[in-house]
Amino acid sequence: MGLKRNKISVVGAGFTGATTALMLAQKELGDVVLIDIPQLENPTKGKALDMMEASPVQGFDSQIMGTSNYEDAVDSDVVIITAGIARKPGMSRDDLVNTNAGIVKSVCENIKRYAPNSIVIILSNPVDAMTYVAYNALGFPKNRVIGQSGVLDTARYCTFIAQELNVSVEDVRGFVLGGHGDDMVPLVRYSSVGGIPIDTLISAERIEAIVQRTRVGGGEIVNLLGNGSAYYAPAASLVQMTEAILKDKKRIIPVIALLEGEYGYDGLFMGVPTILGGDGIEKIFELELTADELLALEQSADSVRNVISVITV
Numbered sequence: 001m002g003l004k005r006n007k008i009s010v011v012g013a014g015f016t017g018a019t020t021a022l023m024l025a026q027k028e029l030g031d032v033v034l035i036d037i038p039q040l041e042n043p044t045k046g047k048a049l050d051m052m053e054a055s056p057v058q059g060f061d062s063q064i065m066g067t068s069n070y071e072d073a074v075d076s077d078v079v080i081i082t083a084g085i086a087r088k089p090g091m092s093r094d095d096l097v098n099t100n101a102g103i104v105k106s107v108c109e110n111i112k113r114y115a116p117n118s119i120v121i122i123l124s125n126p127v128d129a130m131t132y133v134a135y136n137a138l139g140f141p142k143n144r145v146i147g148q149s150g151v152l153d154t155a156r157y158c159t160f161i162a163q164e165l166n167v168s169v170e171d172v173r174g175f176v177l178g179g180h181g182d183d184m185v186p187l188v189r190y191s192s193v194g195g196i197p198i199d200t201l202i203s204a205e206r207i208e209a210i211v212q213r214t215r216v217g218g219g220e221i222v223n224l225l226g227n228g229s230a231y232y233a234p235a236a237s238l239v240q241m242t243e244a245i246l247k248d249k250k251r252i253i254p255v256i257a258l259l260e261g262e263y264g265y266d267g268l269f270m271g272v273p274t275i276l277g278g279d280g281i282e283k284i285f286e287l288e289l290t291a292d293e294l295l296a297l298e299q300s301a302d303s304v305r306n307v308i309s310v311i312t313v
């Protein structure tokens with residue numbers, strides 16, 4: 001027998017799920033199974049076939065199939081959950097909590113049955129709380145249940161810094177700590193361009209404006225789209241996490257992880273810098289924070305606790 005390709009299942013074939021499936025295939029990270037509800041089986045098959053028909057043009061050999069049958073996800077290496085409803089203008093991510101908790105729970109029951117050894121990445125919002133729901137429903141070890149927020153929030157932050165300085169995005173480094181809400185914590189002290197700390201290049205007022213824009217970056221897109229939320233940058237973020245895992249790259253990436261004492265939190269899921277590799281979350285970095293940063297993190301943690309406290313499913 002020859003070597004086997006990686007298998008990646010993407011649950012939810014909407015804007016983020018379909019975009020993620022295509023980006024995964026374009027990078028040939030594995031064969032992709034795109035799953036949605038039975039009522040949408042034909043459109044899901046149609047999206048997958050349409051993507052396959054792009055493969056001769058773009059030159060990728062990954063297979064993409066659409067289905068509503070979780071048996072097709074059997075033995076997936078990575079499962080990405082994008083199933084659920086998205087917010088519209090005027091809504092907060094937290095307004096989605098009970099609808100999406102029910103969906104994530106039912107999806108996880110299927111993952112547990114058909115892909116018990118997989119590493120699971122959760123996107124559905126409110127994502128810190130949905131990662132908690134998934135962890136409980138899956139019963140997997142904590143290193144294999146990972147929420148996506150930090151890659152996206154950091155990407156927005158780095159986009160705005162690069163635009164402010166008119167420099168390449170490739171040279172911008174920074175990251176965002178905390179929950180995926182409007183009180184997330186972009187860490188200015190740890191942000192640099194080409195190794196130069198940004199606070200030596202950008203005024204305090206402009207940095208504050210960039211931090212605020214990052215915090216409400218999801219809402220900015222929701223207001224512009226009018227009928228849904230961001231999907232290109234979220235999909236790219238999921239692909240970066242999947243690549244780090246499947247290639248065992250051991251990248252240092254902020255993700256939503258179960259904290260068990262780190263940063264003084266126990267039993268809470270929140271965004272922290274980690275090593276992401278073949279075992280999923282391989283390490284959590286605990287950074288020294290200033291009093292102001294700790295206070296901001298505590299506010300963000302409070303928001304995550306509050307949304308978890310209203311889950312009824």
Ligand SMILES: NC(=O)C1=CN([C@@H]2O[C@H](COP(=O)(O)OP(=O)(O)OC[C@H]3O[C@@H](n4cnc5c(N)ncnc54)[C@H](O)[C@@H]3O)[C@@H](O)[C@H]2O)C=CC1
Nearest residue numbers: 012013014015016036037083084085086123124125127234
């Ligand atoms: N964590 C993050 O950074 C981000 C989170 N999101 C969240 O991701 C979720 C998906 O967003 P979009 O793709 O834009 O929404 P969408 O509405 O385009 O797609 C969601 C898909 O999930 C499917 N679905 C619903 N119940 C399902 C079930 N039980 N099993 C399988 N599929 C099911 C729907 O039929 C739909 O096709 C939303 O909750 C959104 O808020 C979106 C962007 C970024």
Ligand SMILES: O=C([O-])CC(=O)C(=O)O
Nearest residue numbers: 087093125218219229230
């Ligand atoms: O804003 C939303 O609802 C979707 C999301 O999480 C983001 O784009 O950051």
